[in-house]
Amino acid sequence: MNNSMKKILTLAVALFFAASPVFTKTVSGEWHNDLRSLFIKNNAIIYTINIRTFNAKDKNRNDIIDGKEESGNFLNAIDELDGLKKSGINTLHILPVTPVGKTKALGTAGSLYALAGFDEINPQLASNKTSMTPINQAKMFIKECHRRNIRVIIDLPSCGSYDLFETHPEYFLKDEDGNPVVPLDWSDVLLFDTGDKYENNHELIKLHKSFIDMVISIGADGIRADVAGLKTPKFWSEIIDYAREKDDEFLFLAESSKSWTEPVSADAICTPSEELLKAGFDGYLGSYFNLKNMKEGSELISLVQSDQKMFKKFKYKKSVIGSFSTHDEESPNLLKGGVFSKMIIWLNSTLPLNSYYIDGFPTGDTYTYLWSNKPAKKTETDCNKYFVHNGKIDIFNFSRKPGGDDYTINEEFILANKFKEYYAQDLSNSKFVPLKSGNIRLFAYARVLSSSTIIVIGNLDFSNPQSGTIKVPKLKPDSKIMNMRVQRNIQNEYSKGKIDALLQPGDIQVLMVKNLVF
Numbered sequence: 001m002n003n004s005m006k007k008i009l010t011l012a013v014a015l016f017f018a019a020s021p022v023f024t025k026t027v028s029g030e031w032h033n034d035l036r037s038l039f040i041k042n043n044a045i046i047y048t049i050n051i052r053t054f055n056a057k058d059k060n061r062n063d064i065i066d067g068k069e070e071s072g073n074f075l076n077a078i079d080e081l082d083g084l085k086k087s088g089i090n091t092l093h094i095l096p097v098t099p100v101g102k103t104k105a106l107g108t109a110g111s112l113y114a115l116a117g118f119d120e121i122n123p124q125l126a127s128n129k130t131s132m133t134p135i136n137q138a139k140m141f142i143k144e145c146h147r148r149n150i151r152v153i154i155d156l157p158s159c160g161s162y163d164l165f166e167t168h169p170e171y172f173l174k175d176e177d178g179n180p181v182v183p184l185d186w187s188d189v190l191l192f193d194t195g196d197k198y199e200n201n202h203e204l205i206k207l208h209k210s211f212i213d214m215v216i217s218i219g220a221d222g223i224r225a226d227v228a229g230l231k232t233p234k235f236w237s238e239i240i241d242y243a244r245e246k247d248d249e250f251l252f253l254a255e256s257s258k259s260w261t262e263p264v265s266a267d268a269i270c271t272p273s274e275e276l277l278k279a280g281f282d283g284y285l286g287s288y289f290n291l292k293n294m295k296e297g298s299e300l301i302s303l304v305q306s307d308q309k310m311f312k313k314f315k316y317k318k319s320v321i322g323s324f325s326t327h328d329e330e331s332p333n334l335l336k337g338g339v340f341s342k343m344i345i346w347l348n349s350t351l352p353l354n355s356y357y358i359d360g361f362p363t364g365d366t367y368t369y370l371w372s373n374k375p376a377k378k379t380e381t382d383c384n385k386y387f388v389h390n391g392k393i394d395i396f397n398f399s400r401k402p403g404g405d406d407y408t409i410n411e412e413f414i415l416a417n418k419f420k421e422y423y424a425q426d427l428s429n430s431k432f433v434p435l436k437s438g439n440i441r442l443f444a445y446a447r448v449l450s451s452s453t454i455i456v457i458g459n460l461d462f463s464n465p466q467s468g469t470i471k472v473p474k475l476k477p478d479s480k481i482m483n484m485r486v487q488r489n490i491q492n493e494y495s496k497g498k499i500d501a502l503l504q505p506g507d508i509q510v511l512m513v514k515n516l517v518f
Contacts, residue, residue, distance in 0.1 A: 031143075031146040031219070032249075033151070033221045033247055033249040033250065034151075034249055035091065035151040035153070035221040035222050035249055035250070035251045036222070036248075036249045036250065036251045036282055037249060038090070038091070038151065039222075039251055039253075039282055039283055039319055039354055040282060040283070040316075040317040040318065040319050041319075041424070041428035042319055042352055042353055042354050042427065042428055043090075043354070043420075043424045043427075043428055044090060044091045044151075044321075044354040044355065045088055045089055045090050045091060045348075045354070045355040045417050045420060045421070046089075046091045046092070046093050046153070046321065046354060046355060046356045046357070047084060047089045047091070047092055047093070047357050047358075047359065048092075048093040048094075048095065048326065048327060048356070048357065048358045048359060049077070049092060049093070049094055049095065049359045050072070050094075050095045050112065050327075050359065050393065050394075050395055050402075051072050051073065051074060051077055051094060051095070051097065051125045051141075052071060052072050052073075052109065052112070052124060052125060052395075052398060052399075053071075053072045053359070053393075053394060053398075053399055053400065053401055053402060054072040054077045054080060054359060054401065054402075055072050055073075055076045055077050055079055055080050055401060056069075056070070056071050056072040056398070056399065056400055056401045057069050057070040057071075057076075057401075058399075058400040058401065061400075062370060062371070063369045063370040063371055063399060063400045064369075064370075064371050064386065064397065064398065064399055064400070065398040065399065065400070066377070066378065066398075070127075071124070071398045072125075072401070073125055073126055073127040073137070074125055074126060074127070074134075074137040074138050074140065074141040075126075075127040075129070075130065075132075075137055075140070075141070076127065077141055078140070078141055078144045081144055081145060081148050081150065082148070084148075084150065085148045085149070085150060086414075087362065087410075087413060087414050087417060088413075088414060088416075088417025088418050088420070088421050089150060089417070090149065090150055090151065090421070091150065091151040091152070091153060091221075092145060092150055092151070092152050092153065093153040093155065093224055093356075094152060094153065094154055094155060095112050095155050095327060095395060096112040096113060096115070096122070096154075096155045096156070096157050096226075097121055097122055097125055097138060097154060097155075098115055098116070098117055098118065098120065098121070098122055098157065098211075099115075099116040099117040099120055099121075099122045099123070100112060100114045100115070100116055100122060100124070100161065101114035101115070101116045101160075101161020101162055101163040101164065101188065101189075101381075102116075102161075102163060102380060102381040102382060103161065103162040103163050103166070103381075103382055104162045104187065104188050104382065105161075105188050105381035105382055105383045106187070106188045106383055106387045106396050107381065107383055107385075107386065107387040107388070107394075107395075107396025107397045108376045108378065108379040108380060108381060108383060108384075108385075108386060108387075108396070108397045108398065109124060109380055109381065109396060109397050109398050110161075110188075110380065110381045110383075110396070111188055111189070111395055111396050112155075112157070112395045113157045113158070113159065113186075113189065113226060113395070114157075114159075114160075114161040114162075114163075114188045114189050115157040115159065115160050115161055115164065115189070116160075116161045116163045116164050117164070118207045118208065118210050118211040118214070119210040119211060119213065119214040120134075120135070120214070121134035121135045121137075121138050121218075122134070124380075124398075125137075125138070135214075135217075135218060138218045139217075139218045139219055142218055142219040142220060143219060146219065151221040151222070152219070152220045152221050152222075153220070153221065153222045153223060153224050153251060153253065154215045154220045154222075154223050154224070155223070155224050155226060156208075156211060156223045156224065156225050156226060157189075157226050158192075158225070158226040158227035158228070158230050158231075158255075159183060159186065159189035159190060159191055159192065159226075159227075159230075160172060160189060160190055160192055161188065161189060161190075162188070162189075162190065165180055165190050170203065171192055171193065171203060171204060171207070172190050172191065172192060172193055173190075173191040173192060173193040173267055173268070174193070175267050181265050181267045181268065182265070183230075183264035183265045183268060184264045184265070186264075191230065191264075191265060191267070191268055192204055192230075192231075194230070194231045194232065194235045195232065195234070195235060196232065197232050197233075197234060198234075199234075200232075200234060200235050200238060204235075205235070205238060205239070208239050209239065209242050212239065212242060212243045212246075216243070216246055216247060216250070221249070221250065221251060222250055222251025222252065222253065223243075223250075223251070223252060223253070224253040224254075224255060225252065225253065225254050225255060225281075226255050227255055227256075227264070228254035228255055228256050228271070228276050228281065228284075229254075229256050229260065229269070229270050229271040229272070229273075229276065230264065230268055230269065230270075230271075231269075231271065232269065232271060233271060233275045233276065233278060233279035234279075236252075236276060236279040236280060236281065237279045237280055240252050240279065240280035240281070241280070244280075251282050251283075252280060252281045252282050253281065253282065253283050253284065253285075253321070254273070254276045254277075254281040254283070254284040254285065255284075255285050256271075256272075256273040256276050256281075256284045256285055257273060257284070257285050257286060257287045257289075257323075258272075258273055258286075258287055258306070259287045259290065273310075274310060274313075277310075277314060277318050278314070281318075282317075282318060282319065283318055283319040283320055283321065283354070284318075284320055284321075285320070285321060285323045285326075286303075286307060286320040286321060286322075286323050286353070287303060287323070288303065288320075288321075288322050288323045288324050288347075288353070289323045289324060289325075289326065289328075289329050290303070291324055291344070291347075292329075292330075292332070292335050292336070292340075294460055295440075295441070295460060296440045296441065296460070297437060297439075297440065297441065297442045297443030297444070297458070297460060298440070298443070300347075300443045300458075300460075301434045301443055301445065304351060304352065304353075304432060304445075305432075305434070307320050307353075308352065308432065319352075319353065319354055320353045320354070321353060321354045321355075321356040322344070322347060322348040322351065322353050322354065322355055322356045323356060324344040324347065324348070324356070325341075325344060325356075325357060325358050325361050326356070326358055327358055327392060327393050327395060328392065329358075329392065330367075330391035330392060331360075331361075331364075331365060331366045331367050331391050331392070332344055332361070333364035333365070333366050333404060333406065333409070334366040334367070334368075334391045335391075336462045336506060337462070337506070338364055338406050338408060338409050339462065339504075339505065339506035339507060340462065340506055341361065341364060341406075341409045342408075342409060342412045342485075342508065343458055343506060343507075343508045345409070345412050345413050345416045346412070346416055346456065346484075346485070346508050346510050347456075347458075347508070348416070348420075349416040349417065349419055349420040350420075350427075350445075350447055350454055350456050350510060351432070351445075352427075352430075352432050352447075355417070355420060357413075358393055358402075359393060359402040360393060360402025360403050360404065361409075361413075362409055362410045362413040363403050363404040363405060363406055363407060363409060363410050364404035364405070364406030364409050365393075365402050365403055365404040366391065366404065367390070367391055367392050367393050367394065367402070368390070368391070369386070369388055369394060369399060369400075371386045372386065372388045372390060373385055373386060373387060373388060373390075374386055376397075386399075408486070411486045412485065412486055415484075415485075415486055419484060423449060426449040426450050427447060427449070430447045430448050430449060431447070431448055431518070432445060432447065433445060433446040433447070433448065433518050435455070435457075435470050435471060435472060436470070436471045437457070437468040437469070437470050437471075437501075438468045438469045438470075438471075439466055439467065439468035441459060441460050441461045441466045442457060442458065442459055442460070442466055442468045442470075442501075442503065443456075443457070443458045443460065444456065444457045444458075444468075444470045444501075446472070446518060448517065448518050451514070451515065452512050452513060452514050452515065452516065453512070453513045453516040453517065453518065454484075454510065454511070454512055454513075455470070455472065455499070455509075455510075455511045455512075455513060456508065456509065456510055456511075457470055457499070457501050457503065457508070457509040457511075458503070458507070458508040458509070459503035459504070459505065459506060459507050459508070460506075461505060461506070462505050462506040463505055464505055465502060465503060465504050465505060466502075466503055467500070467501060467502045467503070468500075468501055469498050469499070469500050469501075470498060470499040470500075470501055471497065471498055472497060472498060472499055472513075472516070473497060473518065474497070474516060474517065474518070475494065475495075475496065475497055475498065475499070475513065475516060476496060477494060477495050477496055479494065479513050479514065479515075479516060480513070480514035480515075481494065481511055481512070481513050481514075482511070482512045482514075483509070483510070483511060484510040484511065484512055485508075485509070485510055490509060490511075492509075499511075
């Protein structure tokens with residue numbers, strides 16, 4: 001779809017349904033953080049980036065940044081912001097920006113999550129073409145984000161590197177034999193000793209507060225806490241209160257899921273998601289990454305309803321992200337093809353949650369690297385191979401800019417984001433209404449807007465077409481119905497109170513019905 005066609009379609013939707021557009025924040029003068037409010041209304045459209053690869057210049061196209069090629073950094077990342085803004089992104093989640101460990105490392109640059117310091121910027125993320133300090137380069141990048149009305153979340157790693165352990169062993173948890181604790185198979189990091197439910201480790205509290213000070217000083221609007229369940233509610237409550245005294249709109253997003261019930265080590269804790277939300281987190285990862293394994297539509301509906309039920313327990317509003325694709329998950333395009341990516345796009349834009357995407361998703365990157373796990377000619381760590389998690393975005397090396405070649409995904413990505421942006425106010429106040437489909441492989445639900453209703457129907461069978469009769473009370477045979485997808489030929493029959501739907505493998509329908517009220 002070319003630009004003129006996009007504009008025509010967007011205009012047609014606006015004129016046809018005459019909804020009130022969402023209020024857009026004025027970007028003039030001093031920036032005022034509003035991320036927490038945006039998030040709890042489910043209006044955030046979040047894009048996750050690794051600064052080290054975001055705008056890397058892989059001129060010889062061998063997937064690695066070598067020779068005189070330029071790695072991604074805060075300054076060249078600014079060149080990518082206009083494109084993100086045009087595609088509808090209003091929030092960036094930046095993977096860790098703190099220094100990384102080089103001892104017992106994974107990859108030639110070291111994992112972004114092997115934390116080596118709390119209150120500095122990783123020098124790998126700074127351009128060497130300027131005399132500006134790394135922290136001032138980070139400030140400039142975030143200032144340019146804000147100038148485009150894009151908020152910024154910074155990732156807080158959960159574990160420490162061996163480098164940090166060598167200088168400060170007192171920060172780390174020890175087993176009964178006095179040895180530092182390695183979580184799961186995360187062989188390059190060690191668990192922190194953050195205290196117990198009765199008393200916090202004040203040294204670790206001090207370090208985490210220094211991290212908060214640093215990210216607020218560079219202008220960030222919130223943090224995403226990696227494996228937040230490794231710390232107690234008491235610990236998080238003190239950190240969150242500290243940050244909120246400085247900025248009451250500062251967002252706290254927990255990497256946590258109801259699916260995670262076992263600790264990462266016999267010596268570790270596993271704080272449940274609900275307890276983290278009680279401690280002050282505004283939202284959490286959720287379990288939408290399980291979509292890839294779902295066989296029945298009721299599983300997706302139950303997941304949404306479970307979150308809504310839990311959120312009602314809290315005095316202050318909470319929310320969740322569409323964790324269908326994250327840096328810890330395999331590429332949707334690799335798992336089930338472009339149709340799966342397109343399903344994720346429209347679920348992100350129509351479910352009661354905050355949209356969430358990983359860099360490279362909009363064009364179907366499968367994160368397949370030519371040099372995957374092969375010996376390296378050069379390394380900054382004690383690891384001499386290009387370690388990588390196949391099918392997942394690289395966080396271990398100086399590698400290429402993420403991106404694939406399926407631009408039909410990007411068409412849907414832009415359209416769906418613009419749809420969510422335009423109807424943000426309506427969607428934030430809209431009920432989630434499950435619909436009966438008559439076929440266990442299908443899911444169906446409605447979102448009621450001010451002058452129309454969105455009906456979403458999806459097929460979780462990625463091998464076979466499926467049909468079903470969707471019960472839609474008050475639907476009339478002559479109802480005005482508009483297909484919101486890009487160039488989709490829908491073979492449905494509409495009659496009183498029902499839709500006889502036919503969906504191709506893995507397909508999703510997004511229908512807007514004029515003057516339909518539940």
